[in-house]
Amino acid sequence: MNDVSTGFGSRVGALLIGGCVAIYASAAVADGAALASRVAPLAAQTDSSLGVSPEQRLQEELRVLLLDMIESGAFGQTPSEQISFSIDSPRQRASSLGVLVDSSAGAAAVKGLQVVGTTPGSSASRLGLRSGDVIASVNSVSLAGLGDDANGSARAALVLRDQLESLPDNATIEFELIRDGKPKSISGTLESAWIPALHLTVGDGVAVAAAGQSGGSGSTSAGKGCGRLSIFDVAPRQQNLHAAALINIDGERSPFGGQEVFRLSEGRHVLTVGEKIKAKYLAFNEVFRNSNIKNPYKTLEIDVAPNTTYFLAVRLIQDKRNVWRDGAYWEPVIWSESTEACG
Structure with a gap:
């Protein structure tokens, strides 16, 4: 804002x-x-602005937005030449x-x-x-x-x-x-x-999770291909889908630094996930929500296929939306997949 x-x-x-x-x-x-x-x-x-092409208008608005983010400190002390992220x-x-x-x-x-x-x-x-x-x-x-x-x-x-x-x-x-x-x-x-599918890369390349470079300690049947995992929050709320927090990949926490797309090697990976459901969708207050400190995260195994992007979210389980103990009200899910090249 x-x-x-x-x-x-x-x-x-x-x-x-x-x-x-x-x-x-x-x-x-x-x-x-x-x-x-x-x-x-x-x-x-x-x-x-209707006299300019859609590409010119979008480019100008993105330039203004990125400048505002840099000046507001959204990227911290990261030099501009090192800022790199992808939005899918x-x-x-x-x-x-x-x-x-x-x-x-x-x-x-x-x-x-x-x-x-x-x-x-x-x-x-x-x-x-x-x-x-x-x-x-x-x-x-x-x-x-x-x-x-x-x-x-x-x-x-x-x-x-x-x-x-x-x-x-x-x-x-x-x-x-x-x-x-x-x-x-x-x-x-x-x-x-209908807003068309979007793949936007800012910087010289896609920011890569460390676990995705080596396949991660939890990867099995790893091949030579790669896919991507996106936590960009575009999950439809009418399907009880909400934003997810990615804690680690295959037990290895990378310096994620706000990135929302991760390159993963082909094969099986284990994700540790937290929920970011807005309080207005829950039937209990933040005191109960934050009392589950022993096990606030859940795991999700995914089999990554080459040239496939997986969209991660958490599902609010409607018939358990008032059951705060052990996080019974939510579960991590891959809610959508798309095919795109992964170099």
Whole structure:
């Protein structure tokens, strides 16, 4: 999340629902209409970028993002010539509503989420959502008076996002609004987009786990080929899949340093895995969760085939989501595979 300072006093948040970006703008404003006037230049900037090729636009945005990460210390003291990592993501569906809402705090969403603006051509714009509307409910799920989330933002924004993520392709979506002080209902079809499979390498090559170079002490029937293991968190939450923490490979912990893709030799490998399930999905608090200190990790054996990437996640077991002892509520899984060359 980036803080965009405009030189004003108080801080108001706007969350882009259906995407991966949260925008926080400093502004001393009394209502959503005033805040919307500050969001308008963002929409204009988006329109102006349509004249460049997708490759040029993506390259420029990646350059800005990497510069921000370097300046913020995300890579620590690693010299730029030594920064190397790879991001792999399978083809995935994205249900994007395209609405900016005031998610600064629960107090800002007592009656529901206030709409700050919509992105041009989005589902929100097509459905008729507009600045100043207050979204009181979505598909009969109330967004009013839900208070703050763990970060102090409006919990209603998370509820709205979860509702969108759970909908199938071309699902009907219904909003109960407050517009100009009066109740109003709108409905329509939420259009989904498919994001193509992604393989992005930053730096001179793929960061390699030490265990993957030698095959690891736990490797058996090792061949000459290699595959990859990805812990990049793109697992679909509607399938009860969540982020995994990779602790070691074949009993050997490498200086992972934030890398998310690992090259492994062909053959069997043993992974030690931890869970990174967000607290909102669990039926118990962090005190119980952290009490399982004797055995917080689980192992998973995988047979790596040549030129195959394996996507690691953890599955939340729904009928045991309140059983915190011995970590009964989760298990490590390979949830997806893709074929790609591994040199």
